[in-house]
Amino acid sequence: xxxxxxxxxxxxxxxxxxxxxxxxxxxxxxxxxxxxxxxxxxxxxxxxxxxxxxxxxxxxxxxxxxxxxxxxxxxxxxxxxxxxxxxxxxxxxxxxxxxxxxxxxxxxxxxxxxxxxxxxxxxxxxxxxxxxxxxxxxxxxxxxxxxxxxxxxxxxxxxxxxxxxxxxxxxxxxxxxxxxxxxxxxxxxxxxxxxxxxxxxxxxxxxxxxxxxxxxxxxxxxxxxxxxxxxxxxxxxxxxxxxxxxxxxxxxxxxxxxxxxxxxxxxxxxxxxxxxxxxxxxxxxxxxxxxxxxxxxxxxxxxxxxxxxxxxxxxxxxxxxxxxxxxxxxxxxxxxxxxxxxxxxxxxxxxxxxxxxxxxxxxxxxxxxxxxxxxxxxxxxxxxxxxxxxxxxxxxxxxxxxxxx
Amino acid sequence: xxxxxxxxxxxxxxxxxxxxxxxxxxxxxxxxxxxxxxxxxxxxxxxxxxxxxxxxxxxxxxxxxxxxxxxxxxxxxxxxxxxxxxxxxxxxxxxxxxxxxxxxxxxxxxxxxxxxxxxxxxxxxxxxxxxxxxxxxxxxxxxxxxxxxxxxxxxxxxxxxxxxxxxxxxxxxxxxxxxxxxxxxxxxxxxxxxxxxxxxxxxxxxxxxxxxxxxxxxxxxxxxxxxxxxxxxxxxxxxxxxxxxxxxxxxxxxxxxxxxxxxxxxxxxxxxxxxxxxxxxxxxxxxxxxxxxxxxxxxxxxxxxxxxxxxxxxxxxxxxxxxxxxxxxxxxxxxxxxxxxxxxxxxxxxxxxxxxxxxxxxxxxxxxxxxxxxxxxxxxxxxx
Numbered sequence: 001x002x003x004x005x006x007x008x009x010x011x012x013x014x015x016x017x018x019x020x021x022x023x024x025x026x027x028x029x030x031x032x033x034x035x036x037x038x039x040x041x042x043x044x045x046x047x048x049x050x051x052x053x054x055x056x057x058x059x060x061x062x063x064x065x066x067x068x069x070x071x072x073x074x075x076x077x078x079x080x081x082x083x084x085x086x087x088x089x090x091x092x093x094x095x096x097x098x099x100x101x102x103x104x105x106x107x108x109x110x111x112x113x114x115x116x117x118x119x120x121x122x123x124x125x126x127x128x129x130x131x132x133x134x135x136x137x138x139x140x141x142x143x144x145x146x147x148x149x150x151x152x153x154x155x156x157x158x159x160x161x162x163x164x165x166x167x168x169x170x171x172x173x174x175x176x177x178x179x180x181x182x183x184x185x186x187x188x189x190x191x192x193x194x195x196x197x198x199x200x201x202x203x204x205x206x207x208x209x210x211x212x213x214x215x216x217x218x219x220x221x222x223x224x225x226x227x228x229x230x231x232x233x234x235x236x237x238x239x240x241x242x243x244x245x246x247x248x249x250x251x252x253x254x255x256x257x258x259x260x261x262x263x264x265x266x267x268x269x270x271x272x273x274x275x276x277x278x279x280x281x282x283x284x285x286x287x288x289x290x291x292x293x294x295x296x297x298x299x300x301x302x303x304x305x306x307x308x309x310x311x312x313x314x315x316x317x318x319x320x321x322x323x324x325x326x327x328x329x330x331x332x333x334x335x336x337x338x339x340x341x342x343x344x345x346x347x348x349x350x351x352x353x354x355x356x357x358x359x360x361x362x363x364x365x366x367x368x369x370x371x372x373x374x375x376x377x378x379x380x381x382x383x384x385x386x387x388x389x390x391x392x393x394x395x396x397x398x399x400x401x402x403x404x405x
Numbered sequence: 406x407x408x409x410x411x412x413x414x415x416x417x418x419x420x421x422x423x424x425x426x427x428x429x430x431x432x433x434x435x436x437x438x439x440x441x442x443x444x445x446x447x448x449x450x451x452x453x454x455x456x457x458x459x460x461x462x463x464x465x466x467x468x469x470x471x472x473x474x475x476x477x478x479x480x481x482x483x484x485x486x487x488x489x490x491x492x493x494x495x496x497x498x499x500x501x502x503x504x505x506x507x508x509x510x511x512x513x514x515x516x517x518x519x520x521x522x523x524x525x526x527x528x529x530x531x532x533x534x535x536x537x538x539x540x541x542x543x544x545x546x547x548x549x550x551x552x553x554x555x556x557x558x559x560x561x562x563x564x565x566x567x568x569x570x571x572x573x574x575x576x577x578x579x580x581x582x583x584x585x586x587x588x589x590x591x592x593x594x595x596x597x598x599x600x601x602x603x604x605x606x607x608x609x610x611x612x613x614x615x616x617x618x619x620x621x622x623x624x625x626x627x628x629x630x631x632x633x634x635x636x637x638x639x640x641x642x643x644x645x646x647x648x649x650x651x652x653x654x655x656x657x658x659x660x661x662x663x664x665x666x667x668x669x670x671x672x673x674x675x676x677x678x679x680x681x682x683x684x685x686x687x688x689x690x691x692x693x694x695x696x697x698x699x700x701x702x703x704x705x706x707x708x709x710x711x712x713x714x715x716x717x718x719x720x721x722x723x724x725x726x727x728x729x730x731x732x733x734x735x736x737x738x739x740x741x742x743x744x745x746x747x748x749x750x751x752x753x754x755x756x757x758x759x760x761x762x763x764x765x766x767x768x769x770x771x772x773x774x775x776x777x778x779x780x781x782x783x784x785x786x787x788x789x
Binding site: 262265266269272273274276277278280281282284285286288289290292293295296299300303305309312315316375377378379381382383385386387388389390391392 | 414416417418667670671678679681682684686687688690691692694695698699700701702703705706724727728773776777779780783784785786787788789
């Protein structure tokens with residue numbers, strides 16, 4: 001790792017050592033064994049050791065993003081209390097970069113600390129029943145009333161809404177202009193009157209997601225992120241971070257979906273057939289190559305040579321998850337006919353690999369839809385990476401209110 | 406260093422030196438191996454481009470990349486070799502880079518024979534390992550060449566080889582053949598291609614940009630360079646390098662086929678629109694491009710593992726050869742289909758890419774055979 005950094009940044013070894021020293025002094029002051037968790041993570045934020053690539057005063061020190069792993073490694077080695085990032089994936093992965101890019105100083109000060117410490121879970125109020133792939137068609141209205149806005153509408157596919165304190169919200173503030181121009185972006189307090197969260201039960205039986213109904217919800221204008229009418233640009237920034245977050249996790253060989261099939265294959269000689277063997281090896285190769293592609297992407301980013309490859313990573317990941325899960329249930333044979341539990345439950349986060357083969361088979365069907373359908377992602381690759389002509393559009397110049405729907 | 410929380414992975418990016426080498430090779434190939442030149446050569450009397458090979462070998466030093474500096478080479482690694490292979494794949498140029506600068510050179514280096522290295526490095530000698538192109542690391546077919554009695558006036562250490570080898574790649578332009586031969590002593594032998602008793606018969610090949618030949622040896626004089634397990638291991642190393650670097654060639658082929666086809670659909674109009682504006686085609690291009698990015702990771706991983714003799718090198722080569730073969734073949738097929746009628750003509754280079762792609766998929770182990778070898782390497786045993 002350090003050699004990679006050294007090649008792209010001659011200062012890296014010294015900076016890394018300084019960071020280790022800082023963590024050392026911090027741990028001397030806040031004993032990870034005895035300090036209460038919340039106190040510990042708040043102090044870590046205030047010491048600029050939360051996310052070192054964020055600015056000073058906001059949990060960071062303005063260092064390259066690659067330096068974060070130095071700090072994380074030290075805290076992990078000390079078995080320090082964490083900010084439980086798995087409970088606030090949308091907050092950390094999407095809300096924070098959006099606030100950093102488009103929020104004003106007061107908003108950054110107010111929101112980033114409780115976000116990072118996990119005291120305030122965030123969710124994302126984007127998709128609507130009438131605005132999925134065509135997000136810019138959204139109809140949730142925000143109408144200005146003095147120093148605040150009144151919001152009415154319905155959002156859907158909201159993870160973590162039932163646990164969230166705050167949400168990213170994109171609304172329509174001007175129906176008389178073309179659809180991308182009439183949007184405005186807010187942060188909304190999920191405990192405000194008029195916010196109703198209902199579980200959205202999915203094909204697997206449980207409800208990871210929610211529907212959120214907004215009825216005359218009042219949002220202070222001070223919670224608007226970006227300018228009035230700038231909501232599309234801010235939303236795009238959020239969604240770019242979603243794709244980065246989705247493709248970013250690092251796994252060892254067989255660490256993903258393929259691991260279940262490989263283990264089942266090894267442990268159950270009686271389930272092996274020549275046809276399944278051929279399929280298994282094809283999938284194993286594809287999964288390992290996809291993993292290496294992710295690794296290569298990380299190496300490119302670390303070396304300061306980001307390429308467009310990330311756009312394709314989610315396409316491959318989603319397709320492979322489905323193919324492998326489909327294979328696994330076939331490999332299971334009779335065991336594949338049984339399902340763990342259809343009862344309605346409320347998991348805390350998304351789990352693509354949890355429970356049994358049947359669950360994985362069903363949950364993977366969401367992978368090619370959530371975070372951009374594979375069809376939309378192919379359009380994006382074709383147009384933005386390969387420079388092919390854009391789709392013919394009938395909706396770009398007409399006022400939003402005049403579009404057929 | 407403190408705690409390592411991440412797995413250490415070989416570097417799969419391209420270094421600055423590699424990027425510079427690529428630019429140098431590409432500019433030569435663009436000038437001397439344009440599509441029309443490559444096509445014309447397939448129907449000429451000399452299907453390998455000796456002039457181009459001299460420029461690449463002597464001018465840029467491509468033939469000596471793997472050869473240590475003390476023997477006149479560049480002392481570079483498989484990472485640089487893979488970059489040159491990508492460029493040759495992009496142009497489907499008819500040069501014996503893979504056979505001479507990779508496979509034969511690795512065989513000689515592994516056998517510890519230094520006599521030919523200087524000539525290989527400066528491009529004055531071209532060599533080929535005399536095995537069928539479909540030979541696979543770990544699965545070499547039994548040698549059909551036998552060792553016979555030396556002639557009365559032979560110098561000490563001269564052996565006489567007789568037999569035949571079918572379908573050898575890059576042997577047509579080779580001055581030297583490296584021949585696995587059976588009998589006593591079993592081993593690896595160097596045979597001068599111009600010696601009496603050596604005949605090379607050109608094969609009408611599926612891929613005429615790398616024309617195969619059948620080799621017949623009739624009491625041909627030979628010098629022994631390795632015997633027994635050392636010979637086996639030299640051949641094994643050479644074939645593994647061949648398979649891994651061929652994957653890089655396939656990557657380059659797939660990438661260039663994509664570039665050419667993409668440029669075509671942007672300027673080809675039907676129904677008063679560029680055909681590349683139709684979503685049915687755009688999605689195919691997106692999938693194709695994604696496949697190339699995946700192949701690149703596999704190919705770079707194989708090159709990096711070969712370069713550092715990583716413990717995972719067998720897995721890496723099997724992964725790369727199986728995935729890059731399929732990516733290249735898909736590219737060759739898409740190139741023809743997405744060009745429509747012009748793509749099926751002789752004058753258009755698409756068929757050269759398809760033929761190179763299909764041939765390389767069969768060479769040095771098919772995707773299926775490489776997957777079968779993975780089964781043993783990663784403990785996914787076949788059905789009983």
